[in-house]
Amino acid sequence: MIHLLxxxxxxxxxxxxxxASAENGGVDAQYVIGKLYYDGFNVIGAVREWNWTxxxxxxxxxxxxxxxxxxxxIQDWKRDPxxxxxx
Numbered sequence: 001m002i003h004l005l006x007x008x009x010x011x012x013x014x015x016x017x018x019x020a021s022a023e024n025g026g027v028d029a030q031y032v033i034g035k036l037y038y039d040g041f042n043v044i045g046a047v048r049e050w051n052w053t054x055x056x057x058x059x060x061x062x063x064x065x066x067x068x069x070x071x072x073x074i075q076d077w078k079r080d081p082x083x084x085x086x087x
Contacts, residue, residue: 001032009042022058027065034058034070038077 001018004010010018018036021029037058040050056077062070 001026001028004032005035005039009044010036011044012046015043022061025065027062027067030058030062030065031067031070031073034060034062035073038073 001021004014004018018029018033022033034055034057036055037049037051038055040048042048056074059070059074063074
């Protein structure tokens with residue numbers, strides 16, 4: 001799933017599979033979907049997706065399960081001096 005972070009755009013099918021895995025407790029899927037929503041991503045044949053509230057939701061889920069990169073992302077986000085970077 002981590003490979004999805006390196007793609008320019010993901011398919012609707014990939015997004016649906018990723019969401020299903022995240023909803024079923026897949027910690028890596030939770031991290032990846034959180035990171036995608038944090039950074040913004042393109043869905044083939046649709047508009048660009050970007051949503052900090054959704055990003056935080058999934059990153060927190062992954063962090064609660066011990067995902068170290070998710071914990072780091074949240075810590076970095078909180079330290080960012082930009083007032084618009086923390087929902």
